[in-house]
Amino acid sequence: MLSPYGIEIVESCLTCKLRADRVFCDLPPSSLQSFQNIKYTTAYPEGAVLFVEGQEPRGIFVVCKGSVKLSISAANGKTVIVKIVEPGEVLGLSATVSGRPYEATAETIDPCLVNFVKREDFLRFLKEDVQVCFKVAEQLSEKYHNACNEVRSLGLSHSAAEKLARLLLEWSSKNGDSTKPEVRLKLKLTHEEIAQMIGTSRETVTRLFADMKKRQIVQSKGSTLVIRNAAALRGMASQN
C-alpha cells in the first residue's frame, strides 16, 4: 500500500520491518499491542509542521521513517535548529509528560511516516506499565543529553569554524564508515539551516566551506560532501 507521498505505510507495529533497535519499538508484545491500539499512523510530505513551539501538547510523535527538524525561535525572528530527528525517536515527549507547551517546532525535512499518540492515551499507557514508563524516562534522559551537548556547543566555543567542524565530525561519525579515511556525507540542509544549527550567519557558513575547500579539508560534488582530512577537522574542533 502506498501513501500519498510515496511512502509505504506500515500497518502494524508488531510486524513492522523497521523496528530493529529503535528505542521505542522494542517493547514486549503485550505492551506493543496496547501501543498499537492507541497510535495513529500518518504520512507527511516534506515541509509539514507536526507541532509549533508554544502549543499545548496534543501528544507524542514517533518518527518511523524520514527526518524531522526541531527548532526553537525567538521574538526577533532568529531560529536555532536544535536537532535533526531520525527514525525511532520520539517527539514532544517532554511536553506531553509534563503538560507544558511544546519546547520547539517540528517540521519534516523529507516525506515522513509518523505514529501519533494522544496525550491522555499516552499518559494512561505510561501509568499502566512500569517498563514503558522506564523507557520513557530513558528517552527523556537521551533528550536531556542532547540538549546538554547543544549547550556545550553553543556556549563553549568561539570561532564559528570550531562549531562547524564539530558539526561535520558529528555527522560523519553518524554515517559510520569509519573504515575509510574519506567520509562522504549527503547534505540535507542548506547553508542557511546549517548556520541556524551552529548559531551563526549563512554567509559565514558559506565562507567557512570555501575556506575548507581551499585548504583541501573537504570537497563537494553537488549535495555530497567528502571529508578528505578528518584530522584537520578535529584540530579545528578541539581548541581555539
Place this chain on the structure above:
Amino acid sequence: MLSPYGIEIVESCLTCKLRADRVFCDLPPSSLQSFQNIKYTTAYPEGAVLFVEGQEPRGIFVVCKGSVKLSISAANGKTVIVKIVEPGEVLGLSATVSGRPYEATAETIDPCLVNFVKREDFLRFLKEDVQVCFKVAEQLSEKYHNACNEVRSLGLSHSAAEKLARLLLEWSSKNGDSTKPEVRLKLKLTHEEIAQMIGTSRETVTRLFADMKKRQIVQSKGSTLVIRNAAALRGMASQN
C-alpha cells in the same frame, strides 16, 4: 543535632519539615518509606564537589537545603554554568537513569544537606513503583525544559546585555516580591560566575553593571542588587 557545617540534619524524610511541595518529596508514605531505606543523608560545606562531568554515574543527589552550581566545561578551560539548583531538585538523574556519564559538574555554593541514593538501589526503586517512575519522568522533562531555555538564551541572543538583562529578570521573578516596584536581590555569584552563566567574559559583566548603574536601572549596596527600573530591563531583554 548539628552537622559539621552548622546545618541541622533531618533524620527522616517522613517527618521532614522541609518537604512542602518539593517535587521528589511528596510521595505516598509507602514509597517514601522505601526511599528512606535506600538514601544516605550527608552535609557538605561550601565548595564541595558532588560529582564531576564525565564520571560514571554513582547515583542521584536530592538537594534538601542549600544551593548547588551545575556547570559544563570544555577542553580549553572555559566553563558554562547551566543552572543553580535549589532545594527539592534532583541532580544526576539523567545520568543515573541512562547509565551515561554525568553531563555536568555539581559543586555546592553554600553549606548543603543532600540525600544520596546509589544507582542500583534507585533503579530498583523506580522499577518497583510506576508512580515513582512517572515522577522521575516529570523531573526529567523539567530538566529538559531548563536545558531548552539555556539553549534559547545562548543561541538566540546577541548582545551580552540582552542575556544579562534576562538573567536578572529571571532572578527577580524567583524572588517573588512583585508587589513592590523595586526588587532586591542577594547576589550569591561573582561577576566571573555570572559571566559563565550568560556565556561572556567577566570584564563585560562588570562593564554592563557599571552601565546599568549609570542609567539608573540598577543600584548596588554590597552584595545586594536593587532593580530600580524593571521596565528598562525588560526592554533590553526583549529585542535588539
Place this chain on the structure above:
DNA sequence: AGCAGAGTGTGATGGCGGTCACGAATCTAA
C-alpha cells in the same frame, strides 16, 4: 527553452566584545 525563486559565493564595513594589563577595592587569615 526560459524564467522564477531558492540557494550560493564574495567584497566592504563596522561594532561588539574578548583579551591583556594594571590598579583599586574588598575579603580573609594570622
Place this chain on the structure above:
DNA sequence: TTAGATTCGTGACCGCCATCACACTCTGCT
C-alpha cells in the same frame, strides 16, 4: 594591623563575524 588573595573597575586594542549589497548558479516548472 598587616599581608595576601580574590574580586572588581576601566582603558586600549583588535579580530571575528553580522550585516548589507549584489552577482552568480542551480533547481523545478510551464
